[in-house]
Amino acid sequence: MNLRRDFPLLANNPGLHYLDSAATSQKPTVVLDALRDFYETANANPHRGAYSLSVRATECYHQARVRIAQFLGVRDSDCLIFTRGTTEGLNLVAASWGMANVASGDEIVVTALDHHANFVPWQVLALRKGAKFRVCELTPDGKIDLDFLGGMLNRKTRIVAFSHVSNALGTINPLVEIARMVREKTDAILVCDGAQSAPHFPVSFDSLNIDFYAFSGHKMLGPMGIGGLIGNRAMLEEMPPYQTGGDMIEFVHDERTTWNVLPHKFEAGTPNAANAVALAAAVEYLDKIGMDRVLEHERSLMSLAQERLTAIEGLHIYGPAPAERSGVVSFTMNDVHPHDLATILDGEGVCIRAGHHCAQPLMRRLDVPATARASFYVYNDESDIDALVAGIIKAREIFGYVPA
Amino acid sequence: MSQPNSSAEISALYQELILDHYRRPRNKGTLEKPDASVEMKNPLCGDEIGLQVEFDGNAVHDVRFSGRGCSISQASASMMTQLVKGKSTQEIDALRNQFRDLMLGVTSPSGEEESKLGSLRALSGVARFPARVKCALLAWNALDNALAERRSA
Numbered sequence: 064m065n066l067r068r069d070f071p072l073l074a075n076n077p078g079l080h081y082l083d084s085a086a087t088s089q090k091p092t093v094v095l096d097a098l099r100d101f102y103e104t105a106n107a108n109p110h111r112g113a114y115s116l117s118v119r120a121t122e123c124y125h126q127a128r129v130r131i132a133q134f135l136g137v138r139d140s141d142c143l144i145f146t147r148g149t150t151e152g153l154n155l156v157a158a159s160w161g162m163a164n165v166a167s168g169d170e171i172v173v174t175a176l177d178h179h180a181n182f183v184p185w186q187v188l189a190l191r192k193g194a195k196f197r198v199c200e201l202t203p204d205g206k207i208d209l210d211f212l213g214g215m216l217n218r219k220t221r222i223v224a225f226s227h228v229s230n231a232l233g234t235i236n237p238l239v240e241i242a243r244m245v246r247e248k249t250d251a252i253l254v255c256d257g258a259q260s261a262p263h264f265p266v267s268f269d270s271l272n273i274d275f276y277a278f279s280g281h282k283m284l285g286p287m288g289i290g291g292l293i294g295n296r297a298m299l300e301e302m303p304p305y306q307t308g309g310d311m312i313e314f315v316h317d318e319r320t321t322w323n324v325l326p327h328k329f330e331a332g333t334p335n336a337a338n339a340v341a342l343a344a345a346v347e348y349l350d351k352i353g354m355d356r357v358l359e360h361e362r363s364l365m366s367l368a369q370e371r372l373t374a375i376e377g378l379h380i381y382g383p384a385p386a387e388r389s390g391v392v393s394f395t396m397n398d399v400h401p402h403d404l405a406t407i408l409d410g411e412g413v414c415i416r417a418g419h420h421c422a423q424p425l426m427r428r429l430d431v432p433a434t435a436r437a438s439f440y441v442y443n444d445e446s447d448i449d450a451l452v453a454g455i456i457k458a459r460e461i462f463g464y465v466p467a
Numbered sequence: 468m469s470q471p472n473s474s475a476e477i478s479a480l481y482q483e484l485i486l487d488h489y490r491r492p493r494n495k496g497t498l499e500k501p502d503a504s505v506e507m508k509n510p511l512c513g514d515e516i517g518l519q520v521e522f523d524g525n526a527v528h529d530v531r532f533s534g535r536g537c538s539i540s541q542a543s544a545s546m547m548t549q550l551v552k553g554k555s556t557q558e559i560d561a562l563r564n565q566f567r568d569l570m571l572g573v574t575s576p577s578g579e580e581e582s583k584l585g586s587l588r589a590l591s592g593v594a595r596f597p598a599r600v601k602c603a604l605l606a607w608n609a610l611d612n613a614l615a616e617r618r619s620a
Contacts, residue, residue: 398490400537402512403481406596410477419513432513432535461481462538463490 064352064360066442071095073442080413080450085230085259085391085420085438087281090345094284097344101337109336110310110327124336127343128326134346135278136267137293144292144299144329145339149258150180152277152292153224155305155329156254157184160275161222163303167193169221172251174199174207175428176229176236179421181256185224194221201428205232205382209240216248223251227260227276231420231436232382233365233391235260242272252298258282262440263361263389265354268293284349284441285342289335299325306331349441357441361390364439364448368392371452378455381434390439393420396455399462401435407461408454415451472595479592480599481538488586489538494548496531502620503613509605514540518609522617526555532606539590539599544606546587556614563607570600 067073069091073081081089107117109124132140146152161184165171171189173182175198189196200211207225216223223245228235238255245253253273260266262283268276275298279290304311304322308331313321322328349357362385369385369392372378377397382388396404405417416436419426426432437451472480501519508515514536521529530552532544547566551559565584568574572594574581581588593603 402514402537402599402602403539406472406480406599407477410472410474412471418511423513426513432515461477461486463486 064356064441065444066091066352067444069093069348070442076412078412080411080447082437082439082443082447082451083414083416084262084282084440084443085233085436086416087287088262088284088440089442090286091284091348093348094286094341094345098286098337098341101340105340106337108333110334120336123340124334127336127339130343131291131339131346132293134350135261135276135293136265136269138269139296141325142294142296142299144294144326145334146277146290146292147288147335148279148281148290149256149277150279152275152290153181153254153256154184155292156252156275156277156294157188159302159305159329160252160298161185161188162191165189165192165194165221168219169194170197170215170217170219171195171222171224172197172199172212172215172220173224174212174226174236175201175424176205176207176232176234177224177226177422177424178230178256178258179423180258181224181226181254182424185222188222195219198424199225201425204384205229205234205425205429206387207234207236207241209237209244212241213244213248216245216251218249220245220249220251222254223249224254224256226256226258227266228263228389229382229422229425230259230391231422231425231434232393233259233388233438234382235387235389238271238273246272259389259391262349262357263354264358274298280338280342280345283342284345286338289338289342292329296325299329304331305329308332310334352441358389360441361439361443364443364445365390365392367445368437368439368448368451371448372455375452375455375459377459381429381431391436392438393434393436395431395434396458399458401433403462404435404455404458407458408451411450411454411457413447413450413454476592476595480596482589482592484586484589485538485542488542488545492532492541492545494531494545495533497533498529498531501531503616505609505612505616507605507609507612509536509540509601511601512537514602514605516540516544516605516609518544518606518613520610520613520617525557526553527551527559528553530610532609536605537599537602539593539602540605543587543590543603544609546585546590547606547610550585550587551610556617559610559614563611566607567604570594570603 261278401417576588576591
């Protein structure tokens with residue numbers, strides 16, 4: 064798979080080895096063109112005007128929703144609410160469903176593997192409602208401890224929030240089994256952080272047996288500032304609005320207001336139509352490759368990276384075996400701090416993330432302040448791994464490693 | 468696009484003196500009866516430092532640091548503790564300003580005033596790495612807080 068030429072930033076910087084797609088992906092020309100094309104040919108405020116240009120904008124926005132819903136296996140596209148990204152999607156559920164349904168004494172379960180975006184909103188909700196906030200522990204190799212989870216679940220559990228894939232370690236969590244356990248032992252809603260799964264393998268929401276799934280467009284070749292929340296229709300209809308204002312209303316009386324239908328009830332204000340259209344172009348691009356091939360490509364790169372990195376003395380890789388991970392390798396290198404590693408790699412044109420990856424609860428449990436993380440996507444190839452390995456060897460030399 | 472740093476800049480950053488302080492930090496540990504005790508974290512990278520200071524009147528009598536972090540934050544803390552021992556709080560304020568200017572690339576390490584920074588001048592390469600300036604300043608920010616604690620005591 065040689066797609067580098069489809070990505071202007073990569074094509075214009077031949078020496079750049081971008082290994083930070085878990086943070087944000089690069090954007091292909093088709094996405095940038097779609098964004099520009101919307102503004103050049105269809106720009107007007109959707110849902111507002113009676114004139115044909117506004118109708119065209121509305122149609123583009125609607126078609127984008129249908130296309131993205133199709134990509135994520137959602138038959139009822141009105142159940143896909145556009146948000147700024149995963150963070151806003153999760154906050155929407157916490158603020159709307161959570162504030163309306165969680166009571167003092169209820170229990171909210173998250174896992175130690177979760178990103179702050181799927182941790183803090185629930186912690187804050189629990190504090191506001193006097194609910195118990197419970198964190199599911201992990202196995203030593205960085206997977207959700209299912210026995211521990213089973214022991215936590217009970218009839219007081221109201222929300223179980225977990226990530227489909229860990230952004231810090233790449234762990235692919237057993238969604239089906241978690242959902243089965245939760246359904247069996249609780250009446251809780253299941254909220255899934257899909258920021259790291261939607262970009263990397265096929266996801267079909269309708270067959271997942273969960274209630275909410277949030278994702279970010281910018282991690283799946285789309286622009287920043289657009290993403291979505293997919294929800295169960297009955298729940299979305301019951302839920303109070305998240306934000307109020309234009310577009311989300313039906314009738315505004317002096318004393319009270321009635322709400323618009325889905326999805327508009329949750330999309331107050333002028334929508335981010337241009338970015339939605341660009342994200343639709345991104346999923347079109349991904350579908351052309353085929354999500355099975357995306358997964359296969361990342362897997363093969365990760366296996367190679369695992370093999371090459373394991374051979375470096377003093378390098379420690381965190382998380383489960385490659386077969387249980389998406390395209391992420393999280394590691395430390397003896398006494399070379401991840402920050403120093405990232406600086407030296409940057410000098411070689413290699414972009415990796417160093418830090419706590421917005422997962423401080425996980426870092427505490429791993430007992431490291433930070434790790435270095437390399438993550439792969441469709442445009443990466445073997446040369447990126449060669450550069451990564453060479454950079455790590457260089458860092459080791461700078462820090463005075465003497466081979467035995 | 469901001470260009471990646473050159474090999475020469477990387478070498479200038481990781482001078483032997485810095486790596487030496489990273490490997491064998493001076494004044495690392497804790498004091499038995501500190502007058503001021505400060506904990507500080509860099510939330511962006513997870514680096515953390517504990518700083519303990521014993522005063523003698525208006526001057527720093529002894530100082531220790533603890534915690535973990537990258538070579539830049541550790542070397543900066545180690546060198547700083549060596550430099551400030553015996554100095555008055557006013558002298559330390561002046562040194563802190565000089566060091567900050569050096570990190571922000573406002574001044575060069577060869578100036579007469581800057582010579583007072585001693586071994587800390589080895590960190591001047593950090594100015595070429597905007598993402599790392601906060602690492603170098605972490606210990607100094609902790610010391611700032613310790614001095615403020617002293618003043619308000």
